[in-house]
Structure formats: structure tokens, C-alpha cells
Amino acid sequence: MQTLNHYPSTIQRGIQRQNACRATVLLRGKHSRCKAATTLDAAAATASKPVVDVSLAPHVMVNSCTGRMGHSAAEAVVRAGLTLVPFTLTGYSAGVAVSNIGVAGIPVEVVGKERRQDIMNRIREQHPRLIVVDYTTPNCVNDNAQFYADNGVPFVMGTTGGDPQKVAAAAEAAGVYAVVSPQMGKQVVAFQAMMQLMADSFPGVFSGYSLSVVESHQRNKADTSGTAKAVVQSFNKMGLDFKENQIRKIRDRVTQLEAMAVPEDALDGHAFHTYTLRSPDQSVEFVFKHNVTGRSIYAEGTVDAVLFLAKKMQEGAQQKVYNMIDVLREGFLR
Ligand SMILES: NC(=O)C1=CN([C@@H]2O[C@H](COP(=O)(O)OP(=O)(O)OC[C@H]3O[C@@H](n4cnc5c(N)ncnc54)[C@H](OP(=O)(O)O)[C@@H]3O)[C@@H](O)[C@H]2O)C=CC1
Ligand SMILES: O=C(O)C1=N[C@H](C(=O)O)C[C@H](O)C1
Secondary structure (H helix, E strand, O other): OOOHHHOOHHHHHHHHHHHHHHHHHHHHOHHHHHHHHHHHHHHHHHOOOOOOOHHHOOEEEEEOOOOHHHHHHHHHHHHOOOEEOOEEEOOOOOOOOOOEEEEOOEEEEEEOHHHHHHHHHHHHHHOOOEEEEEOOOOOOHHHHHHHHHHOOOOEEEOOOOOOHHHHHHHHHHHOOOEEEOOOOOHHHHHHHHHHHHHHHHOOOOOOOOEEEEEEEEOOOOOOOOHHHHHHHHHHHHOOOOOOHHHOEEEOOHHHHHHOOOOOHHHOOOEEEEEEEEEOOOOOOEEEEEEEEEOOHHHHHHHHHHHHHHHHHHHHOOOOOEEOHHHHHHOOOOO
8 A cells, every 4th residue: 555655745745634624624513514604695794895696606626725825725715605616636647646635624636637628627517607716836827827718717826937927818818707916915915006006106216226125935935926026016116126036035944034033833834025125325224024924814815816706707897807906906805
């Protein structure tokens, strides 16, 4: 019999999580089922904001539940009382990956690329109100976006890296509804929007200033922070001349603990960003900072994005592709 060590590390994490999830379900017993069934109604009743018709609630496929962010987002989907489609894509081929992973006690079948079209055909038949959420890797983000677009499936793209313009263009060309955003944490998105507003209102206001951008993330984050890249675009409109490759990327544990003050238990999941602006004579300094530990802020924002898309689909909105600032502006904040 194969031991856990024979599986790739992300699959091992998934199996471990599956066991943890089972334990949670056993502990919660009846209450967890009640909560799942009623959360959406409760959200609709308490919120004074637009909420989708519950009878038309979307069914959500999350790719990939084997990853850290995908798993967290899938759990948030279940917590919100939405239907989680019991399939998830993986970068591995059949025979290497385990066949199932658990999300909040729901068995989710892991699907390699060779089967993805067959499974997608089945899912579309069984879940006509399908919305896909993607948290995968920079090297497959464009291929995945094209796959969803080719299948006419609306999607929320949280994956960073790759070419985000092409992601949006794929959805646009296929006429598929999509939210594309490197940042799903609503409060961080509000900060991002504030920087955009400042740039639009006061272009060139920081001319002559210098900028330093430092971002720290868990060791195996492959790309430079997509959020930092987006914020840098606003600073450049404010008069700076800062290149993406000047963003300082911290991935080593010692610097994270000692220089960035990342809590030890957040080394595997954190996003610390600091933007420092200094006047030419060094007499003025601005520091903007957003430090996040864990992933719940993004997972909950993802559900907001899903509900927002569902609403746009119900309305038959003309605009197809959105970002998280659009979601915030329409008040989709549960
Ligand atoms: N927008 C936002 O707010 C946020 C965005 N992110 C972004 O989300 C992405 C994922 O981050 P994170 O979860 O930490 O990374 P992980 O490495 O934990 O997960 C990535 C997952 O992608 C899967 N994967 C790889 N290739 C494919 C493929 N071809 N098809 C389907 N799945 C595939 C891998 O599964 P397997 O190993 O089985 O192949 C892996 O489990 C990153 O780009 C990150 O920047 C993260 C947090 C917030
Ligand atoms: O990989 C992450 O963790 C994160 N990725 C996003 C990014 O690249 O900006 C958002 C957040 O920083 C967490």
C-alpha cells in the first residue's frame, strides 16, 4: 500500500485536511448541517444590500481544492450555504493524484487535465448555474481562463501571475461573466481603490519622491504579489517611476520573523505589504501598510464575488468582466 509520502506535497496536505475536516464534521454534528442550509437566507434577511434570489443560488466549482487558497475558498462556499460542485482540477495526471479530497466533510473528486473536458461536460449538465472559482498557479492561470471561456462558464479568477489582461480578454471574447482580481480581501481592495482614486484625482502628486515596496508571503509563493503590482500602477500615476521588478519579495523565514515581524504561526500563510514614499530631501515620509495573516479575508471576499456574478447573470448585465472594486462598489459585502 502507498504511504502518504508517495503523493505530491499538496495532495498530502489535502489528505491531512480531509481527515481534519471529517473530525470537524463529527464534532459539529447536526448544527453544521443546519448552518449550511440557512446561512444564505440569514444573510439575505440581515443585509440591506443586493443578494441573489436563493432559488437561483449558484453552484460553485473551486479549482483547486488541493491548494491552500482553493481549499479555504471552498470551505467559505460551504459556510455560505452554497452548493460546492464535488469536482476539482489538479495539475497532476491520473494515477499520481489521490482521487478524492474532503472539503468540510464533502468528498470532492480530483480531476487531472486529461479528464477535465469530460468532467466539465458533466458538471455543466448537472449544475446549470455553475460559477468556477480559480486559485491555482501562475503557470496555468491563462490556460484555465481559456478553458472556462471555451466552455462558456463564468468564473472568479483569484490566481495571480500569468497575464491578467489575457484572462480578462478570454472572458470578454467568449462573452462569459468574470471577476478577475489579484486581491479578494475587501478591506485591502478598498485600500487599492483609494490609491486609484488618489492617482486619478491628483496625478503627479508624488513627482520626485522615491518609493520602496516590500512584500512578504509564504515561502512557496511563486510570483511577485499581484496586489503590490496593482498598487504600484497607481503610484506611477502619482508621479513615480517604479518598475515591477523593483518590488522587494521576501520569502525567507528569518527575514520574515526578524525584519517583517510575521508571527511564526503565519509563516505558511501571510501577506505583508509595505509601501514607503520619501520626498527628495528626505524630510517627508509616507508609509502605507497592509498585513494579513491567514486566508479567511480572501475566502470570504471570493464568496462575495460569486454572489455578485450570480446577480449580474440574473440581470443579464451587458458588462461581462469586473474586478473586485466593482464588487465593493455595488455593496456586495456580507
Ligand atoms: N486574489 C486573492 O485575493 C488571492 C490570490 N492568491 C493566489 O492564488 C493562487 C494560489 O495560491 P495558493 O493556494 O497559496 O497556492 P497553492 O500552491 O497552495 O495551490 C495551488 C494549487 O493549484 C493547483 N494546480 C496547479 N496546476 C493546476 C492546473 N493546471 N489545474 C488545476 N489546478 C492546478 C495545485 O494542485 P496540484 O498540486 O494538485 O496540481 C495546487 O494545489 C496564487 O496565484 C496566489 O497568488 C492567494 C491568496 C489570495
Ligand atoms: O499568494 C498569496 O498568498 C496572495 N496572493 C495575492 C497577491 O499576489 O497579491 C493576494 C495576497 O497578497 C495573498
